[in-house]
Amino acid sequence: MEIVLALAIGILTGSGVWLILRPRTFQVIVGLSLLSYAVNLFIYAMGRLRVDAPPVVGRGGSADPSQLVDPLPQALVLTAIVISFAMTALLLVVLLASRGLTGTDHVDGKEPD
Amino acid sequence: MGAWSDQLIVAPILVPLAASGLLLLLEERQKTAKRVISAVATLLLVLISFLLFQGVVTAGMDGAPVTRTYLVGDWPAPFGIVLVVDWLSVLMLTLTGILGFTSFLYATARWDAAGPRFHALFLLQLAGLNGAFLTGDLFNLFVFFEVLLAASYGLMLHGSGEARVKAGLHYVSINVATSLLFLIGASLIYGAAGTLNMADLATRIPAIPRSDLALFQAGMGILGIAFLVKAGMWPLGFWLPSTYSAATPPAAALFAILSKVGIYAVLRVYLLLFGTTDSPMPNFGGEWLLYGGMATIAFGTIGLLAARTLSRLAGFSIIISSGTLLAALGSGEGAVLGAVLFYLVSSTLALSAFYLLVELVERQETGLVPSAVAEPVFDDEYVGTQSAIDDGEVGIVIPATVAILGGGFAFCALLLAGLPPLSGFIAKFAIIDGLLGLDERIAASTWTLIALIILSGLATLIATTRAGIDLIWAPSDKPQPVLRIAEAAPVGLLLAICLALMIFAGPVMNYMERTGRSLEDREGYIRSVAGAARAHPPAGQP
Secondary structure, eight states, X not given: OHHHHHHHHHHHHHHHHHHHTSSBHHHXXXXXXXXHHHHHHHHHHTTOOOSSOOSSOOTTOOOOXXXXXXXXXXXXXXXXXXXXXXXXXXXXXXXXXXXXXXXXXXXXXXXOO | OOHHHHHTTTHHHHHHHHHHHHHHHSOTTOHHHHHHHHHHHHHHHHHHHHHHHHHHHHHHHTTOOOOEEEEETTOOTTTSEEEXXXXXXXXXXXXXXXXXXXXXXXHHHTGGGGSTTHHHHHHHHHHHHHHHHHBOBHHHHHHHHHHHHHHHHHHHHTTOOHHHHHHHXXXXXXXXXXXXXXXXXXXXXXXXXXXXXXXXXXXXXXXXXXXXXXXXXXXXXXXXXXXXXXXXXXXXXXXXXXXXHHSOHHHHHHHHHHHHHHHHHHHHHHHHHHOSTTSSSTTTTHHHHHHHHHHHHHHHHHHHHHOOSHHHHHHHHHHHHHHHHHHHHHHOHHHHHHHHHHHHHHHHHHHHHHHHHHHHHHHHHHTXXXXXOXXXXXXXXXXXXXXXXXXXXXXXXXXXHHHHHHHHHHHHHHHHHTOTTSHHHHHHHHHHHHHHTSOSSOOHHHHHHHHHHHHHHHHHHHHHHHHHIIIIISOOOSOOOOOOHHHHHHHHHHHHHHHHHHHTHHHHHHHHHHHHHHHHOHHHHHHHHHTOOOSSOOTTOO
C-alpha cells in the first residue's frame, strides 16, 4: 500500500509542478489543484498508514492507542482541503478577470513575441 | 490580573473578525456606517494592543514572567489551540494596530470607494495578522497565514484594473503554491516529532530518533522556504515589488507588515527550536539566512537604483529591509536581536508611510486632482510647513502642499537610507555595532554584510534624491493638487512615531533588548505554554 500511495503522490506532484510552469493560466490552476491533492495525501500519510482503524474512540470503545489511527492529520487535511478549494475558486475568478481585461490567457497577460 | 484582562488576549482576533462579519451584512451604499464600524474596530485594536503592551511592560519591569497564554476552548496546551502573548507578540500586535489605523484613515479619503467591501477585507487582514502573531502552534500559524493571505488577495485586487489583475494573478498563484510548501513542511514536522505546538516541539527535538532527523530537517527547511517567500528573500521575492506597486496605497501600506510576518515566523520558530547550543542542530539554517539575506540586500539595492517609479522604489526598499533583517538574524543571534527588532519596527513604519506618500506625490506629478472638497492642510512642525513662504528670494513661492509632501518625502528617505539623526540611523548603527561586537576576530562575511548594509543605505539615498528632485523640485504648471487631512494625517502620524522612536531611543532600545533576551529564554516560553492553567479544570484533577 505504501508504494501505491507514494507513487500516487509522486505522480500528482510531478504533473502539478509541470503544469504550474506552463504559460497558460488554466494549466496553472489545474497544476495547483493537482499539487494540493498530492499535499493532502501527503499530510494523511504523515499520520502513518492504517487500514480499518477508527480515528475517534467510539461509545464504550477502548481508548487503546494501538487500535486507533492518528486523528490529527485527518483534521489537518480537512482544513487544508477547505482552504485550497476556496483559493482555487478565487484563482478562477482572477483568471477570468485577467482573460477579460487582457484578452489573452497567458500568465503574463500578453502573448510572447 | 482580572478575568477580563485574560480574555483580552483573544480580542485582537475576535474584534476585527466580528466587525468584518458585521460589515458584510451592511449594504454597499451605507458608506458612513461602514466607515464608523471599521473606525471603531481599528481604534479598539489600537487600544487592546496598547493594553496588552502595557501589561507586558509593567510585569516585565517588575521582573515577573510576562508570557501569558490563552487556551482556546480550554483544552490543555499541547492538544488544544493556544495563544501566547509575550514581548515579541505584543510588539507586533501594537505595530499592526498602528498600521491598521493609519491605513484605514488614509483609505477613508478616497480609496475605500474604489471597489466593494474594502473595509471587510481590511479588517479580515488585521484579524489574520494578529492571529499569526498570537498563535502558539504551527498549524494555526498556517491557518492565520491563509486568513491574512485570502484577505490580502482581495485587497490586492481592490480597485481592479489591468495592472492589478495581472499582478494579482501572479501573487495568488505564488502564494497558493507557497501555502502548499507550508503544509508539506508542517506535516513532515508532525510526522517526525508528533506535535505541532511550538513549545512542545522544542522539548521534543532532542528525543527525535536519528533516523527521523533528516525528515525533520527537511520539514524545517521547507517550512523556512514558505516563510522566506513571504519575507521576499532573494531568489524567492521577485513577485514583491510589482505586486505591491500595483496595489492601492492603503493596501500596500498595510502590506508593509505582511512581509514582516515571514520574518516574525522565522524569529519565533527558528530561535525557539534551534537557538540552544545543546539542541542536535544548533543554529540550523543560520548560514542560509545570512547569505540569502545578503543576496537579498544586493538584489534590492540594484533594483532600487533601476526603479523608475516611486512605488517600485518602495517595493525594493521592502526587499532591502527584509534582507537586512534576515542577514542580521543569520549572522549571530543574541548580540543583534534587540537592534534587529528596532530596525524591524522603524523600517516597517517608514515603509508604510512611504507607500502612502508615494501616491500623493505621484498624484501631484500627474496633476490628478481629487474631485471631492478638500480640507486645509495640516500643520506639523517637522515637515517643513514654515518654508511655505520663502521671502521671494528664489522667486517661487513653494506651495504648502508641495512643502508637506517634500518634507515628508525627505523624512522617509532619511529613515529608509538610515541617515542620522532619525530612527533608521539608530537601528542600522545598533545592528552594525552588534555585528562588530560579535567576536574578537570579525569574519569576512560580517564585513561583507556591514558593507552591504551601508551601500544599500547609500543607494536608497541616491534613488530617493533622484526621484525627489524629479517629482518635487521640478517646476510644473499643472493645477495644484489639494491634500486632505485624512491623507496627510496618517503619514504625519507614522512619521511622528518614527520621530518618537528617535527621541525615546533609550527606553525603546531597552524594550527591544528585553524582547531579544526573552527570545533567548526558551525555557521560560516552554514553561509558560506547557504549564498553562485551564480556566475550568475537570473534576478530580488538581
